Amino acid sequence: MAFGFGFNKQKLLSSAEKFVQQGKLQNAISEYEKVLKNDPKDLTVANTVGDLYARLGESEKAINCFKSVGDAYATQGFTVKAIAMYKKITKIKSSLESVLKLAELYTQQGLFNDARAQYLQVAEEFLRGGELEQAVRIFQKILEMDPENVAMRIRLGEVYIRLGKKNEAWQIFSAAAGSLRSRGQLDAAEDILKKMLSLDPGNSQALLLRGRNALEAGENDVAIKYLEKIADLDSHPDALRDLLKAYSQTGRFADAQAMATKLLAVHNDIGGISSLCDALMQSAQFQDALNIYHEYAERLLSENSGKVIENLHSIISHVRENAHSLNNLLELFQKAGDTTHINEVIELLAHAYVQSGELGKARDLYQNLAAMEPDNPLHMKNYEQVVAITTGGSSSGERMITAEEGAVLVDELEATAPAIDQHYPDTVALAVRSALTDADLFVSYTCQARRSYRYWQRSRKPPAMYA
Numbered sequence: 001m002a003f004g005f006g007f008n009k010q011k012l013l014s015s016a017e018k019f020v021q022q023g024k025l026q027n028a029i030s031e032y033e034k035v036l037k038n039d040p041k042d043l044t045v046a047n048t049v050g051d052l053y054a055r056l057g058e059s060e061k062a063i064n065c066f067k068s069v070g071d072a073y074a075t076q077g078f079t080v081k082a083i084a085m086y087k088k089i090t091k092i093k094s095s096l097e098s099v100l101k102l103a104e105l106y107t108q109q110g111l112f113n114d115a116r117a118q119y120l121q122v123a124e125e126f127l128r129g130g131e132l133e134q135a136v137r138i139f140q141k142i143l144e145m146d147p148e149n150v151a152m153r154i155r156l157g158e159v160y161i162r163l164g165k166k167n168e169a170w171q172i173f174s175a176a177a178g179s180l181r182s183r184g185q186l187d188a189a190e191d192i193l194k195k196m197l198s199l200d201p202g203n204s205q206a207l208l209l210r211g212r213n214a215l216e217a218g219e220n221d222v223a224i225k226y227l228e229k230i231a232d233l234d235s236h237p238d239a240l241r242d243l244l245k246a247y248s249q250t251g252r253f254a255d256a257q258a259m260a261t262k263l264l265a266v267h268n269d270i271g272g273i274s275s276l277c278d279a280l281m282q283s284a285q286f287q288d289a290l291n292i293y294h295e296y297a298e299r300l301l302s303e304n305s306g307k308v309i310e311n312l313h314s315i316i317s318h319v320r321e322n323a324h325s326l327n328n329l330l331e332l333f334q335k336a337g338d339t340t341h342i343n344e345v346i347e348l349l350a351h352a353y354v355q356s357g358e359l360g361k362a363r364d365l366y367q368n369l370a371a372m373e374p375d376n377p378l379h380m381k382n383y384e385q386v387v388a389i390t391t392g393g394s395s396s397g398e399r400m401i402t403a404e405e406g407a408v409l410v411d412e413l414e415a416t417a418p419a420i421d422q423h424y425p426d427t428v429a430l431a432v433r434s435a436l437t438d439a440d441l442f443v444s445y446t447c448q449a450r451r452s453y454r455y456w457q458r459s460r461k462p463p464a465m466y467a
Helices: 009-021 025-038 043-056 059-076 079-092 096-109 112-128 132-145 150-162 166-182 186-199 204-216 220-227 237-249 253-267 271-282 286-295 297-318 323-336 342-355 359-372 377-391 403-416 426-459
Strands: none
Touching (some): 009 025, 025 043, 043 059, 059 079, 112 132, 150 166, 166 204, 204 220, 220 237, 237 253, 253 271, 271 286, 286 323, 297 323, 297 342, 323 342, 342 359, 342 377
């Protein structure tokens, strides 16, 4: 097809190809340029000219050709072809402009790993040239593609520090440390936190994160060390919770209670009190747990009554001889509206009053039990026994008994003591039942053997020599 007077594109292309085959590259370029002069949109010819310039070692002319072709392809939406052109450029001579353009093209194509590699080259070049703001811009582009790239976060934080932007650096470092901690990479997070504290030893956020990092690593004493250094500790509920946990896990329950109280007073957070009760229960500090449940009953029951009641059920057997604790339990069950163990607790309380010599109180409780459970004759029997002791033939109808008498009376009432509904895991329950069965058998066999021996002793005859 001819373009204008005397122009024959096919003839020029054929002539150029012959010159290439003959190795006359400059002549070939001349023919191709005649084509481009009349048909500048022929990108294939322009690309070929760039290749010929490259073979001749004329790098700048080759790069100009490839750039014009690459930009045209990019404009037309042929991103893959544009990438191919810019890859040719970077092979000839890498420049910030070409690498950055290649990174943008990779991003458009969704080739983020390749894009990140190109952007990183650009960022390093900016850093070497002291162009820190430009480096920040490139690192931000990388993080837009890969928000979880911790290494890039750290590099960006370091650049912010060089720029004197400490607040931005802390935010970046904190996010990086948090990301590492969430992945369980505590050692890597620790390195970042050390860097933060070396730059600002009193930074509350760094101290909080370092303390939390130690807490999650099981280093409670180290966690306490850093968390206690936080100057504005009261304004950080998360730090108070972490410190409460660390104190609890090291048995410092008085300090833990102080944190729990502060959480409630300053942040209206009852969760700290609940966590403290759980820790006390796990450490077999049942009396202390009960005291806290009694003090904060209204809030705790309103938050999670089911959990509170479950723990209270577990406490019963551990305070069965303590009248004050049993009274508190009784009040708590009444507040919670739970009647599951009310009668058991009342009966235990009556026994505790007998033990402490407060027979009048014990008598009244047994009388109440007899009224509540008329089908249980043991309550009336216990009531009558206590009445008999209190009257003792005196006109007053009541007297105090000695501790020894109380102990004897409790032994007499032991048969009527309530059974505690104690729950165990299936494996533990099976082992307990097996042990009790073995014990019963042992006692049974022992008693039988003793009876047989005594019968034998009574029935045997003395030897003839002593008759």
